[in-house]
Amino acid sequence: MNPGPTAPAPGPTAAVRAAALTLLEDFSLEMTGKDVPHLEKARQLIPPGTRINVTFLGNEDLQTRLAAARAVKRFGFLPVPHLSARRLGSRAELEEFLDGLRADGTGEHVLVVGGDPARPHGPYEDALSVIRTGLLERYGVRHVGVSGYPEGHPAITDRVLWAALADKSEALAGKRLGGHVVTQFGFDADRVLAWVAEVRERGIGLPVRIGVPGPAGVRRLMSYATRFGVGTSASIARKYGFSLTNLMGTAGPDRFLRALAEGYDPDVHGEVKVHFYTFGGLGATSEWVARFRAEPAAGA
Template sequence: MAHSTPAANKAAALELVSDYSLEMTGKDVPGLIEAKDSIPAGTRINVTFLGNEDLEMRVAAAKAVRELGFVPVPHISARRLASQEQLEEFLAALQAVGATENVFVVGGDPSTPEGPYEDSYDVIRTGLLPKYGVKHVSIAGYPEGHPDITDDQLWSALVNKSASLKEQGLDATILTQFAFDTDPVMNWIDQVRAKGIDTQIRIGTPGPAGIKRLLGFARRFGVGANAMIVKKYGFSLTNLLGTAGPDTFVTDLSALLAADPKTGSVKLHFYTFGGLKATADWADKYAAAQS
């Protein structure tokens, strides 16, 4: 269902872009240090769990996030874990540097699990997370679906994970894949709320980045980026030079959210594609324009 976009609402735009979260990899610590003065203190910063990084690198990045005055949200990639022992080793190492209160549990990329965990629900229902000091768990949401998982499976997983976290007394956030188009995002939020899930949602949004790179990531993750959408958001499929920021998407999404109070608590999560300072500077400039 298409949502007609109301007029821009500066107060709503300012509210949406406040208290954003960011994403970095284990290799981005130098970029984080460069960006630290541009990022508001206490910002939630997710630390990815990539196949080409090791435990030490992930833990060091989470520690750096905390020491610089931000909130580390390390990723736990279920399908990359070879054993329960490896999961506990990672949690213990994070706990030792004060970085387990907030985690993001995700299925992960490998088509075949490397150990006993088929998906993020398998990790959550072990009951091990609270044992290592976890208090808040982020889980994944897919407004435009997933290339390898059916919609029915995605909804079932979201409902089951939400219920399990509630049973364990853990706070939760739903963090989505990035999007360019407000229609599938708003429709998906409506469906989440219709299922009785009132968890805060963080909508994944690409920070300012090279157009060619953005479209490459969109294709990889099955995100819609057709000619109409990319034209709407200010860049062209025929001219892949230059950069694009999420100004139009954020402005339109904030107006739609403000017009529909049933959407509940919705914030932004920026996929920075390595550009932490560029993203934080963009958010600062965008917020200033709304004030």
């Protein structure tokens, strides 16, 4: 017997929607140096003052990164340039970048990450070694983001990850620098929230920005997940209902954000916001946020 078409999933309840909107307040976005034209097209959809992280890619040079940070500021947003520790070839290279950011007025907020290279290109093997140089505050940095990995890291043990996060939090406090944690994007909201709860249990009070995959083609989304060691294609497909034989659709962050909202407890998780990994879809992500904010709650 044909059961007929499947009923559409119900929309979020008023309480879940309110929690989701709270998480979306002061959301942040990610872009590369080459995304400036996309940012210009999408800027009317993005609230003024939004934090926009500018990645530190190996195939982009200093001037591209500086120009992107200037564009973010020019369009009325808050630039958060990345510093990739293992990609920095020397102390002089780090100082040149920081000096350029200071000259442009775009360097008060940065995100310091370890970076992809298996071997450091210079003297910095991790984010902590950059923070400990004292150069950040010397060049006018006031707020530093660091990375968190709720679903683990393919090349680093959980024990090392927890110790590194605690050390970075302590180092920032010792230098009187503000800070926050930006997590790698994930797909399992329960696991992410459990990780944030453990962050608090370990005495780390830094605000957390949970990495959320923005709208992206499913094939691209899964390729990023595989690259970063986040789950597997099959498990992602099961959880989110994708067909592995038809991966050309678009996966939105709706379910993940609503699952976060259902489980989020300020008393347990502390200050939590959302950071969108756009995968080159800066405009699509901005449109999705605007549309989600405008949707009514179920029963409203």
